[in-house]
Amino acid sequence: MKNIRIWGGRPLDGTVYIQGSKNAALPVMAAAVLHKGMTVLHDCPKIADVFFMEKILSHLGAKTCWKDHFGHLGHSLYLDCSDLRATDIPDEYASRMRCSIILLGALLGRFGQGAIAPPGGCVIGKRPIDLHLSMLRALGTHIEEHPKVLRACAADLDGELYGARIRFAKQSVGATEHGMIAAVLAKGTTYLENCAKEPEVVWLAQALNGMGASVTGAGTDQIRIEGVEALHDSAFQVPPDRIVAGTYLCAAAATRGKICIENPPLSEMSAFLGVYGKMGGQYDVIGGKLIADASGACGPITRLETDVYPGFSTDLQSPVMAVLALARGKSHIRENIFEDRFRVAEDLVRMGAHIRINGRDAYIDGTERLYGCRVTAQELRGGAALILAGLAAEGETTVDDFHLVERGYEQIQEDIRSLGGRILVEGE
Numbered sequence: 001m002k003n004i005r006i007w008g009g010r011p012l013d014g015t016v017y018i019q020g021s022k023n024a025a026l027p028v029m030a031a032a033v034l035h036k037g038m039t040v041l042h043d044c045p046k047i048a049d050v051f052f053m054e055k056i057l058s059h060l061g062a063k064t065c066w067k068d069h070f071g072h073l074g075h076s077l078y079l080d081c082s083d084l085r086a087t088d089i090p091d092e093y094a095s096r097m098r099c100s101i102i103l104l105g106a107l108l109g110r111f112g113q114g115a116i117a118p119p120g121g122c123v124i125g126k127r128p129i130d131l132h133l134s135m136l137r138a139l140g141t142h143i144e145e146h147p148k149v150l151r152a153c154a155a156d157l158d159g160e161l162y163g164a165r166i167r168f169a170k171q172s173v174g175a176t177e178h179g180m181i182a183a184v185l186a187k188g189t190t191y192l193e194n195c196a197k198e199p200e201v202v203w204l205a206q207a208l209n210g211m212g213a214s215v216t217g218a219g220t221d222q223i224r225i226e227g228v229e230a231l232h233d234s235a236f237q238v239p240p241d242r243i244v245a246g247t248y249l250c251a252a253a254a255t256r257g258k259i260c261i262e263n264p265p266l267s268e269m270s271a272f273l274g275v276y277g278k279m280g281g282q283y284d285v286i287g288g289k290l291i292a293d294a295s296g297a298c299g300p301i302t303r304l305e306t307d308v309y310p311g312f313s314t315d316l317q318s319p320v321m322a323v324l325a326l327a328r329g330k331s332h333i334r335e336n337i338f339e340d341r342f343r344v345a346e347d348l349v350r351m352g353a354h355i356r357i358n359g360r361d362a363y364i365d366g367t368e369r370l371y372g373c374r375v376t377a378q379e380l381r382g383g384a385a386l387i388l389a390g391l392a393a394e395g396e397t398t399v400d401d402f403h404l405v406e407r408g409y410e411q412i413q414e415d416i417r418s419l420g421g422r423i424l425v426e427g428e
């Protein structure tokens with residue numbers, strides 16, 4: 001088991017480059033299954049979730065490799081899905097990565113059939129897949145739900161899916177992406193309604209269109225997909241990760257530091273930058289770089305609600321909680337997306353934070369100091385929040401189960417070290 005040790009109390013200072021976005025890369029990797037040929041992802045983040053998706057694609061029969069691209073060493077992922085041999089995704093893969101469910105639609109599009117172990121629960125909430133399954137059924141899929149496997153096949157004898165008008169009962173990023181992927185090779189036109197409007201949905205549409213698909217309306221609540229016969233080879237530039245950029249700004253705020261972010265996804269960070277500004281953080285954009293002075297980011301936020309895009313992202317809720325634990329006053333966070341995403345609060349309290357959780361509400365009474373101790377990452381963003389708390393805390397903090405943080409951050413230890421933080425990863 002890996003853990004990370006942090007010696008806190010030093011304001012961060014320096015420059016950091018933002019990796020490619022995890023949530024943009026993963027659905028494009030799944031979409032590669034649709035095409036009997038090559039799909040390339042440039043600037044693809046080298047993180048555990050991407051490696052894991054690569055492993056699933058290899059299990060299906062894809063040939064994969066990493067190459068250099070314009071000075072970016074080894075960050076171009078080549079996925080050759082010419083000869084896929086399997087259409088099943090066993091439990092060892094499906095249970096470890098919830099977004100693997102979107103591979104089912106890709107397999108259905110390519111082969112008219114697929115099977116996947118049902119993705120289990122998750123520490124941030126129940127995370128059901130009802131919207132995914134009803135969407136696939138509406139496209140003409142017959143699905144058998146067994147306790148250990150979901151078996152899906154095109155209901156029509158010709159093995160094709162058919163375009164349909166589908167209204168999602170709730171906005172879901174994953175179900176919207178899944179619907180786009182499943183409909184690309186379906187016969188006729190698919191209309192998806194009440195879609196998620198997250199940037200990752202727009203990027204997936206760009207990637208699919210780059211492969212030869214016909215997707216319009218992504219970024220609005222109505223997406224239209226005109227089914228095409230086949231796709232072609234393509235390359236997709238993975239955009240920078242808005243959650244990683246927000247995390248590093250939170251690290252600057254927690255330590256009252258000053259950092260420069262290279263390659264920031266500015267247009268997708270508005271809600272977060274609004275909150276950062278309300279806390280007292282300042283920034284300038286010079287030559288495409290975000291220069292942040294967080295030395296005064298000590299104000300509380302009287303009410304912060306997570307919401308679908310363009311609202312405040314649930315993925316940055318835990319990092320912001322770590323910052324507000326050290327604010328001068330009382331803050332209130334309401335989590336509207338996932339019902340159980342406050343688990344990190346318990347460990348922050350062990351470090352000296354004053355946080356009370358009541359259902360979907362967290363009440364935070366800022367304290368002057370946190371104190372290092374041994375804590376445990378329970379999930380990706382909560383684990384990152386504990387690292388930020390450790391950077392701000394007095395003394396030494398050890399965060400166990402660091403592998404959960406590695407699911408989404410390519411080199412958080414090197415990045416923080418380059419910003420002057422004292423941090424060490426131990427174990428394998």
Ligand code: UD1
Pocket residue numbers: 023026098099125126127128129130131132133170171172173174175196200314315337338339
């Ligand atoms: C994606 C992101 C995740 C982010 C989340 C919300 C990826 C790989 N993950 O997750 O980082 O936190 O969006 O921005 O891109 N729901 C249902 N039924 C379903 C599907 C979802 O009720 O079939 C509910 C969920 O429980 C949740 C809400 O819809 O309450 C939003 O979830 P969703 O947008 O689907 O999140 P993910 O796509 O899983």
